[in-house]
Ligand SMILES: NC(=O)c1ccc[n+]([C@@H]2O[C@H](COP(=O)([O-])OP(=O)(O)OC[C@H]3O[C@@H](n4cnc5c(N)ncnc54)[C@H](O)[C@@H]3O)[C@@H](O)[C@H]2O)c1
């Protein structure tokens with residue numbers, strides 16, 4: 001199978017490129033390097049530096065490499081940034097996905113895997129959320145992904161394309177062999193921030209809100225190890241390659257941890273003190289988001305390997321320690 005990986009120079013896309021390579025598939029990366037890194041793409045994987053919104057470039061890439069499937073990771077993904085810049089998010093995530101889909105249709109690509117997000121659900125409920133729950137995003141980031149899901153469904157129906165939409169919950173951790181991990185500069189994601197603080201790379205961190213209606217007052221999330229998330233993508237490609245029908249599936253483990261529990265786990269696993277200051281709530285944060293992942297397990301026969309918060313933290317710690325030793329301040 002020949003796969004175009006958009007955003008393949010980034011955190012999750014980079015793990016996908018390694019998994020495709022490990023499985024003996026050819027891939028081509030398309031990335032504008034806005035948050036990704038050229039060095040994170042293996043030398044034997046072609047990297048096209050460009051934008052998913054560049055219709056001619058994408059069409060030419062799809063044709064030149066006889067691409068069978070697109071896995072579309074490229075996006076902006078910071079919730080607070082999206083609240084400040086909704087037009088930027090809709091342009092990058094929705095309008096440019098439209099252009100990518102148009103090129104895919106023109107090139108006759110029949111299968112598409114799309115990185116969506118639990119942010120499409122908004123403040124759903126305190127129970128695990130299933131795919132048929134109402135969508136009510138709290139941020140332009142979430143709505144930019146929801147709109148792309150709608151567009152993909154309609155384009156697929158009209159043009160004989162089949163797709164898998166994967167709605168990721170909170171992705172964390174690093175490749176257990178330490179070949180790749182999260183490199184995003186000025187990261188805002190909780191586990192990375194907490195680990196960097198424990199390692200002394202940040203003087204302290206903030207807990208955004210301790211007055212939520214949860215047992216300890218902090219928000220609850222379902223943290224999924226990036227390698228388990230990638231195995232869901234590989235199952236999705238197998239499913240589509242075998243002629244499987246289009247589907248939407250949540251990617252999470254089905255249980256959540258509060259912000260305070262995550263910070264305590266980082267303290268325990270690292271064995272280091274970690275100063276966490278109480279701060280105001282962050283805009284756009286839902287209280288609790290936990291996945292009902294029944295569909296992922298049943299339709300794609302997905303089985304997680306790293307469903308353990310301490311393991312996720314340990315892999316993040318090893319990755320951040322390696323970055324620090326190499327003097328990479330990311
Ligand atoms: N990290 C998470 O917790 C999380 C959760 C849910 C969904 N997601 C989704 O997963 C995907 C990947 O996220 P990530 O964490 O790897 O982020 P990332 O920033 O590390 O990767 C995104 C990559 O896309 C590239 N990119 C962005 N816009 C582009 C464009 N217009 N054209 C070409 N390349 C472009 C960037 O340079 C980067 O390499 C995103 O679609 C994101 O919405 C991530």
Ligand SMILES: O=c1ccn([C@@H]2O[C@H](COP(=O)(O)OP(=O)(O)O[C@H]3O[C@H](CO)[C@H](O)[C@H](O)[C@H]3O)[C@@H](O)[C@H]2O)c(=O)[nH]1
Pocket residue numbers: 077078079116117118119168169170171188189190191193205206207208209219220221259282285289
């Ligand atoms: O320094 C920090 C960082 C985060 N948090 C809190 O930790 C929780 C998780 O926050 P993250 O920023 O790590 O992740 P989000 O839940 O905001 O969003 C992530 O998961 C979502 C799905 O659940 C989306 O997919 C999105 O792309 C991705 O960034 C939130 O309650 C947040 O307020 C802190 O208290 N302090």
